Amino acid sequence: MVDAANPAEPARKRKRVTIADIAERAGVTSGAVSLAVNGKPGVSDATRARILDVARELRWRPSHAAQTLMGKNSEAVGLVLARPAEVIGEEIFFSKFIAGVQSTLSGRGYSLMLQMAEDTAAECAIHQAWILDGRVDGILVLDPRIDDPRIEALASLDHPTIVVGGQTDERSVRSLHVDNGGAMRLIMDHLHGLGHDRVAYVTGDQAFRHISERMDAFSQFCVDHGVWGQSLAGNFDPERAREATARLAGAPRPPTAIVYDSEVMAIAGMSTLASLELRVPDDVSVLSWEDSTTCQVLHPTVTALSRDAVSLGRTAAAEILQLIAGEPVEQEDVETRVVQRESTGAPRR
């Protein structure tokens, strides 16, 4: 039954139903059909109803390609992930964020265009291709860097963009403000409140704007409150977090608390501490920036900064949709709080 000569080539012959078919069936021209189905004035109510009936009967769907050729919206939002596949697969943040974005988007009939890129240059190229082709109506940018080339590039394309955790707020490139400084103060308040005055901060990639904001707030807090604060540069790699942890633990005067920039790093750090026979939180308190189920079930359970990445995704999606629609973009704060669990406690005197 399947043709033998070329088994893999499907007979995708499905003759498309076009507005011309509807027009013929309804006894009007395609122009009238276009007006009718788009709810524009120019056809009588009776004719419109008849046309819509025929369209429904013929199960007509507008050709997306033809519409974007005419400059219509593509009903898709683009997101390029510029981190290695391993990190994305491991770090729960992405999956939650994407799930959040999706849940808002699909409620409005929008799709998400996803791609991974090696570096920022490749990401820019993808953005440009998508925009020029009208394949996406808006773009979501994650992990903005200091002086991020992507933002400049997107601004020059003048296309709706939401930078998650960015600063810029031009006409088309807006930011979803994330209060990293405030969150860091929340964390430090918690630790300082417990009595810690020697705190280390093992960071993600400092090139990221949000990380540098956190670092600034960290230093600031330490200076203001007389806390001995030390930050160690990482890059979200659990291996680096292990090394940093070991170095901190082996120092002449080790910190009494360590803050990690991600859940994966915090877990790696805790396992290192365990292997060094250091008890959490008795010998050292641990706090993770980013909460997850793992934090809840690990022994000891991990105190974490909970930001709800799903909500963050939802908010980002809502904002890009507003921007696309030309509505004023309502900034909405994502609830952030420190969930206290067993991994933090008062330092030993």
Place this chain on the structure above:
Amino acid sequence: MVDAANPAEPARKRKRVTIADIAERAGVTSGAVSLAVNGKPGVSDATRARILDVARELRWRPSHAAQTLMGKNSEAVGLVLARPAEVIGEEIFFSKFIAGVQSTLSGRGYSLMLQMAEDTAAECAIHQAWILDGRVDGILVLDPRIDDPRIEALASLDHPTIVVGGQTDERSVRSLHVDNGGAMRLIMDHLHGLGHDRVAYVTGDQAFRHISERMDAFSQFCVDHGVWGQSLAGNFDPERAREATARLAGAPRPPTAIVYDSEVMAIAGMSTLASLELRVPDDVSVLSWEDSTTCQVLHPTVTALSRDAVSLGRTAAAEILQLIAGEPVEQEDVETRVVQRESTGAPRR
């Protein structure tokens, strides 16, 4: 219906470079340009080179919309996720799978179209819209069910489709075979080898084909090896896993080992066991279907079936690309093994 007098409406005026521009500049017609840029015969080498030069100089990019209107490929693969946002955000499988898919896809310049759907009917509608609009060249289907309506619908659309873990192998709808039965035997061999003869299996959603395959293999093994085996229906919800675990633990003759269908369920189960003062693996062994960092760092560390969801995604992507290209689809097995950790041990006599 966007009103005109809107300050946020960007002046997206960027005049597109078309083949007509190139034609004019190169002193030929647009038809010649089309032949030249598509590497088709009909233009002399000299003219072709000249045209390509101009195209490069003008930074021309083909209009995607116009091309798909002409029936060209869209260079995108579609994936609809039909599970609640919470599950997708929590279950590491999805994020790994998507990361894997992406890493193969973006290497070939393809994008992923992602959407979430409430139910199977909505998923079918999305598939149909995508296909009819030529927005995707192929579709990836996850979590096939027994007599899955999606597969039938897709088969009738005759569009390249890879069903991950499916059975069907028609012309256009192929399956990435996943040996669930074999994996279950691996698990049971491990447990049986340790001396367990009372094993419980807390399942995900039985409506899913892969889960039912696992259950069948489970029963089969138990019968063949004289193991008392009990499966309890779950639905990937950690709460359900907790209840099931409590019920099992409270039974007159509780099982000596419990297998969970997902990492999230296994973790929920272990925390329940801990709250019931049952020790793992002394009182009961625990095994998770699906490995993750959490399994490696939990106390005790969790023995898990490791399938490498990233590879699974890569393979699925490779297969759909082959199917789209009309090449023979090479079935490739994903390595599956039981990673033994602390949560499984010999049962107490």
Place this chain on the structure above:
DNA sequence: CCGGATCACTGTAGCGCTTTAGTACCGCGT
């Protein structure tokens, strides 16, 4: 009773590209 406004719809020109039919020109054998 007529100019003008309004309505309901038609006809056609694109959007950017591919594709096919057609033209002009070249070299070649006879």
Place this chain on the structure above:
DNA sequence: ACGCGGTACTAAAGCGCTACAGTGATCCGG
């Protein structure tokens, strides 16, 4: 000299849809 087959290109017809200038027909006030 003639026709023949190639080559190198042009011209034009779509793909499905929207936009916009018309075209009648109807309505209306003066």
